[in-house]
Amino acid sequence: MLVKPPLERLLPKVENRYTLAILVAKRARQLVDGAMPLMKSDSPNFVTVACEELASNRVACVRGQVAVYIPLRPEVEAARLAARNAAAQASLADAVKDELERAGSVLNEAEDASDAVIISETILSNAEELADENMLVEEETEEEVATEESVATPDQEDDD
Numbered sequence: 001m002l003v004k005p006p007l008e009r010l011l012p013k014v015e016n017r018y019t020l021a022i023l024v025a026k027r028a029r030q031l032v033d034g035a036m037p038l039m040k041s042d043s044p045n046f047v048t049v050a051c052e053e054l055a056s057n058r059v060a061c062v063r064g065q066v067a068v069y070i071p072l073r074p075e076v077e078a079a080r081l082a083a084r085n086a087a088a089q090a091s092l093a094d095a096v097k098d099e100l101e102r103a104g105s106v107l108n109e110a111e112d113a114s115d116a117v118i119i120s121e122t123i124l125s126n127a128e129e130l131a132d133e134n135m136l137v138e139e140e141t142e143e144e145v146a147t148e149e150s151v152a153t154p155d156q157e158d159d160d
Contacts, residue, residue: 004048005055013054014061023061024050034076 003010007020014020027050031037038058041049053059072080 003051004043005051009055010051013057019061020054023059024054027053027059030070034072034080035070036073 003024010020010024011017014023024047028046031046031049037049038053039056041052043049043052050059
C-alpha cells in the first residue's frame with residue numbers, strides 16, 4: 001500500500017490492519033460525499049487525506065454504531081440545498097398545473113350564471129371578514145405596545 005504517512009505510523013493507532021483499512025475507507029467515503037477535511041493537505045487523493053488525518057489524531061476508531069455529525073463543505077451543502085429547492089419547486093409546479101387542469105375541466109362543464117355570482121359573493125365576503133380581523137389584530141397590538149410602554153416608563157416623582 002502506497003500511502004503517506006507510512007503504514008508503520010498508522011498501525012499503532014488501531015488494533016489491526018483490517019480495522020485500519022475499514023477506518024481509512026469510511027473516512028475517505030465521507031470526504032468523497034462532501035465532508036470537510038479536518039486538516040490542510042497537499043494531496044487531492046481522499047485516501048491519503050484520511051490517512052494523514054488518522055496520523056495526526058484527528059480521526060479515531062469508535063466501536064459500535066454511532067451517529068456522528070459530519071460538517072459538509074460549503075459548496076457541497078449549497079449544491080444539495082439548491083437541488084432540494086429545485087425538486088420542491090418542480091413538485092409545486094406540477095401540483096399547480098394539475099389543479100389548473102382540474103379547474104379547467106370543471107369550467108368546461110355547463111354551469112349556471114348564478115353559480116359564478118354566488119362564488120364571487122362568497123369570496124368578497126371572506127375578504128371583507130379577513131380585512132376586519134386584520135384591523136382588530138392591529139388595534140390590539142397597538143394597545144399592547146402602548147400599555148407596555150407605560151409600564152416600562154413609570155412616572156418618577158422627586159422626593160424632596
